Amino acid sequence: xxxxxxxxxxxxVPEGATVAFNCTYSxxxxxxxxxxxxxxxxEPKLLMSVYSSGNEDGRFTxxxxxASQYISLLIRDSKLSDSATYLCVVTNAGNMLTFGxxxxxxxxx
Amino acid sequence: NAGVTxxxxxxxxxxxxxxxxxxxxxxxxxxxxxxRQDPGMGLRLIHYSVGAGITDQGEVxxxxxxSRSTTEDFPLRLLSAAPSQTSVYFCASSYSTGRDGYTFxxxxxxxxx
Numbered sequence: 001x002x003x004x005x006x007x008x009x010x011x012x013v014p015e016g017a018t019v020a021f022n023c024t025y026s027x028x029x030x031x032x033x034x035x036x037x038x039x040x041x042x043e044p045k046l047l048m049s050v051y052s053s054g055n056e057d058g059r060f061t062x063x064x065x066x067a068s069q070y071i072s073l074l075i076r077d078s079k080l081s082d083s084a085t086y087l088c089v090v091t092n093a094g095n096m097l098t099f100g101x102x103x104x105x106x107x108x109x
Numbered sequence: 110n111a112g113v114t115x116x117x118x119x120x121x122x123x124x125x126x127x128x129x130x131x132x133x134x135x136x137x138x139x140x141x142x143x144x145r146q147d148p149g150m151g152l153r154l155i156h157y158s159v160g161a162g163i164t165d166q167g168e169v170x171x172x173x174x175x176s177r178s179t180t181e182d183f184p185l186r187l188l189s190a191a192p193s194q195t196s197v198y199f200c201a202s203s204y205s206t207g208r209d210g211y212t213f214x215x216x217x218x219x220x221x222x
Binding site: 026027031032033034035036044045049086091094095096097098099100101102 | 140142144148149151152153154157159167199201203205206207208209210211212213214215216
C-alpha cells in the first residue's frame with residue numbers, strides 16, 4: 001500500500017464547476033500536510049498548507065482529518081487555468097516529503 | 110531571489126558515463142533534497158540533507174551520491190549512468206521547521222542511452 005494515496009483521475013469538469021480531491025495517508029506520525037500543483041513538464045509548486053482547522057485561500061479550501069488520516073482540497077468556480085496535476089504531500093518527523101501520485105484536473109470551456 | 114537553481118535543464122548521457130547535477134539555493138534553507146519523477150511512480154526521494162556536512166539516503170539512493178559542503182549547494186552525482194536513471198530530477202529546499210513547505214527547482218531532464 002502506498003503511503004499517500006490519491007485518485008489519479010482525470011477529473012474533467014466544465015468552467016465554473018466545483019471539484020473536490022481526496023487523499024489518504026498511512027503514517028499516523030505524519031506532521032505537516034500540503035497540496036502542491038504541478039503543470040505539465042514543470043516543477044511542483046506549493047498551493048497551500050493544510051491544517052486540522054481547515055484553511056481557505058480564495059477559491060481553494062483544504063481540510064485535514066487526522067483521525068481518519070484524510071486530506072481534501074475543494075476548488076470552487078473552476079477556471080481553465082486550474083487545469084494541472086494536484087499532489088497531496090505529507091512530511092514525517094524528519095521533515096521529508098512523501099508524495100501521492102497526483103490527481104489530474106482538466107477544466108473545459 | 111533566484112530561489113532554487115538547477116543545472117543543466119537537459120542532459121543526454123551514454124550508459125556508463127558519470128555526471129553531476131547541480132543545485133543551489135539562496136534562501137538560507139537548512140534542508141535540501143533530491144527527487145526523481147517517473148511516469149506512474151510519482152516523486153521519489155533519492156537523498157536528502159538537513160544541513161551542511163549531513164546527508165542521508167532516501168527511498169531510491171542506489172547509483173547516486175551527494176555531498177553538502179555548504180548550505181547553498183547540494184550536487185547529485187550519477188556514478189555510472191544506466192537507462193533506468195532516465196528521469197526528471199528535482200532539487201528542493203526548505204526551512205527546518207517544514208511548515209512552509211519546500212521550494213522546488215525547475216528540474217533536469219536526463220536521458221541515458
